[in-house]
Amino acid sequence: MITSEITSAARLIKVENGRNARFRVIVLGIALLVLIVLGAIIFTLVDGSMPVFKQLGLSFFTSKEWDPVAGHFGILPAVYGTLVTSFIALIIAVPISFFIAFFLTELCPYRFRATLNAIIELLAGIPSIIYGMWGLFVLAPILADHIQPLLTKWFQHVWLLKDIFAGPPIGIGFLPAALILAIMIIPFITAVMREVFDVVPKTLKEGGYGLGANRWEVTRDIVLPHTKVALTGGVMLGLGRALGETMAVTFMIGNVNTISIGLFDSGNSIASVIANEFAEAHDLHMSALLALGLILFFIAFLVLAVARALIHKVKKS
């Protein structure tokens, strides 16, 4: 009797041990899928871009001409547009994000913080196509009717600036696209900055106040130097978002393959070229678009890796 109970218990344990081992293998197998997907993405994009790399060689990277009909594929205009819009977006978004994060961690009364954080996160959740539509139908007319004429008038006799702020008054182009991008990345940068500010040891700040510093001085002389590296990481994270953003930029940038220093001139970005031309692309044109995708992925990956390393460094210390 007792022995049979023991043997059945032993059998149960054995069965469970088998299940346990199998479960571990299944979970690991599913986790490996993530690696396989990334590997497959890199492989297919590299494989798909090979024809254009082989046929055009270096001129693919150095040519300004992008004319699918004539078989000219130079990616400089798209790369230029991507970098310019993302860079201007950062210039606009970083100080704003900093002030919002500063407000949320230092100034805002405690009972409002959760709600205000939720509102910022709401901004991050709005789909990019909504931003694009809002930009095209709301922001563009405001820019065209009010902002752009002013800028043109102010700077019409100023060297360089008169060219930078020239352009058809339609509220579309590099600067309008950058503005929308800035609005879209503010929540991401703010979130990282807020987290980083919260990690600053209380005693450090108290030390500052003890020396007679006021709130801004504590932030400028203690919090900022202490969090510099991680803040850069947060900014890079925002940059990564801006580089790959497709729909909002496609709505706002004008979709013309030109390089111009005029911020109200129409241009293109890597993502908007892919989105616009994919439907009609064949053969070499398709390969060129895949190569653009690969380059975009590569840039985004580099930016992310640096951002992660920087943020990690500070959180660990």
Next chain:
Amino acid sequence: MATYTMTPFFNFKRKFVNKAVLTLATVISILGMALPFWILFTVIQRGFGSFNWALITQITPPPMAEGGLLNAIVGSFLMVGLAMVIAAPIGIFTGVYLAEYGRESKLASLIRFVNDVLLSAPSIVIGLFVYIIMVVPMHHFSGYAGVVALAIIAVPVMVRTTENMLLLVPDVMREGSLALGSSKRQAILRICLPAAKNGIITGILLALARISGETAPLLFTALNSPYYSTDLSQPIANLPNTIFQFAMSADDGWISLAWAGAALISLYVVIINLVARLVFARNTTGK
């Protein structure tokens, strides 16, 4: 190191600078907070005019005609739903691996890093990838390709939240379960996952909200369609691409339908985000 006590003039200047910066931060924050409301207000204001029965009972019209968004809503619903059915288990079990089996291992940190890469990969690149592996061999765009693209975007979100939520479960609970003679599998399935349930549901909702508005990856996979169809093996109508196509058109009727679609998606995303927040709050305050 700065010196903070100086002549009366410098004290005045310091106070002034401090006040100025604090005011600036407050003003910028208030403007920043107002922005989502401005955007939502515009979308609802312009979209609400087209909220009627036709919107959800009729399919997308040809130019200059009346119609609704029924086919786009149905197509989006099918693709997003199926994508979540695929993505949720993959994401949850990968999260289980990272939190329960691989906290310190090299392989786990590699998977964690690769997951982060996928999480912030431009979604248009995911679309290109699925185009090559599915649309090219099948010779036509299809709803299934759209499903796969959306699932690839949803998985990393699920992995991240599941791992974080499982890490919130105290180790004492795992030890207790193991001490009572359970296997690791039983501890995970009967103790850890139920304890992290609300957090994981939050993750599912956030992933759902994220892929519901994705447009770029569907451009090359599901494409779009002006017809009513539930056949995922063919190109299928979807809300984001319909909004894109209609908003970029010159037809007033199409543009107002685009606003109505934008209002639908925005309200839906906001509501899911609010629900996710409520579920999550219940998890962290201990029911």
